[in-house]
Amino acid sequence: MTRIASLLVLLVALMLPSIAVQAPAQQKTLVVTGYGGRWSEVMKKALIEPFEKQHGVKIELVTGITTEWVAKLMAGGPDNPPFDVVMGNEPPFPIPRERGFFEPRNLALAPNIKNVYDKALIGDTSVAIFWSRIGIAYRTDAVTKKPTSWKDLWDEAYVGRRGTYVIGNTLGINFLFLTSKIYGKDFFDVDAGIAAIKRMQPKLVDFTGTIEKYLESKEVVIAVLHDGSTYDLQKRGIPLDWAAPSEGVPILDQVIQVTKGSKNKELAWKLVDAYLSPEVQTAFATELFFSPTNKTVKLPPEVARKIISGPADVDKLVLFDWAKVARQRPQWTERWNKELR
Secondary structure (H helix, E strand, O other): OOHHHHHHHHHHHHHHHHHHHHOOOOOOEEEEEEOOHHHHHHHHHHHHHHHHHHHOOEEEEEEOOHHHHHHHHHHHOOOOOOOOEEEEEOOOOHHHHHOOOEOOOOOOOOHHHHHEOHHHEEOOOEEEEEEEEEEEEEEOOOOOOOOOOHHHHHOHHHOOOEEEEOOOOHHHHHHHHHHHHHHOOOOOOHHHHHHHHHHHOOEEEOOHHHHHHHHHHOOOOEEEEEHHHHHHHHHOOOOEEEEOOOOOEEEEEEEEEEEOOOOOHHHHHHHHHHHOOHHHHHHHHHHHOOEEOEOOOOOOHHHHOOOOOOHHHHHOEEOOOHHHHHHHHHHHHHHHHHHHO
C-alpha cells in the first residue's frame, strides 16, 4: 500500500465516528387510544397533525372502545403497556388505576391541568378532558311535547319506538342508575331499575351509533343519548333535539392518563396538555359538541348554549363512584341478563 493510500484509509477511519453522530435520530412513536369515525377525524386535524409537526413525533392512533383497551393494558402489565396515553370512558378505569398502571398527574409537563374544573380530576392520575350530558334525544317531527322527565320515556305513545342500551354500555348503566333512583330507593337499587326498564320494553342496543341510526331512520323516535351526538346529527339535518330531564343528567366523560410503563412520558404528558389546550377543546366543542373541562375556554354563544358551559352547569352533573360500581357490576350484570336478555 502506498503512503498516500495509507493516509486516505486513516482519514476515512477518523471521519467515521463523526459521520455516525450526524445520522438522523430515529423518530419517536407515541401510541394513544381514541375512537373511530367523527372523533378520529377531528382528533387528527386538531390534535395529531399539529402535535406531530411541533414535536417531530409520530402518533399511532389505536381506535376501539375503552373495555378493549383496558383488557390489553391489563394483559401487558404495568411495566409493559401497549399504549403511552390511554383515553376513554371512566367506568373500566378504576381497576387498572388501583393496581398502579398510571402515572401521577404531572402539572409541570401538562400545566393546562391547572385550568380544569375540580370535578374533572380523578384520583391522582387521571383527568377528564371532555364531558357529555346523558339525556333524552327525540325526533321533533314525531314527538309533539318536549320531554322534561326521565319518566317521559315510559309514555304509552312511544311503545315500540323508544330505545336505550344494555348494561355493558356506559350510557346504559347510567340510565339504569337514574331509573333505580326514580322507581326505587336510590341510584343503586338496581332491582327496581331493572324491573322498570323491563316494563318500558325499549329497543336495547350495544352502541350509541346504533341508536343514532335508529333515530335517523325513525325506527325509534325517542331514546337515551348524550347531547353531543344529538347535536351532531341535528347539524347534519336530522330533525332531532335534546332534553335534560329534571331529575338530573349523568355524564359520559372522556378520561385520559399516561401509563406507568411508557417510555415516552414527557411527550405523553405534553399530548395530554395539548388535549386540554383552548384550541383543541374548542375544536371538539364546535365540531362534535363535546363539553370542555378547561374552564378558561370561551365558546361561541350558539355552541355554549347547547353544552355544559360554566360552573352552574357543572354543579348539576351527576357523577358516580365508578370504583364502587366496578366491584358490584358483575352481580348487577347477572341480574340484568336474567331479566332482559
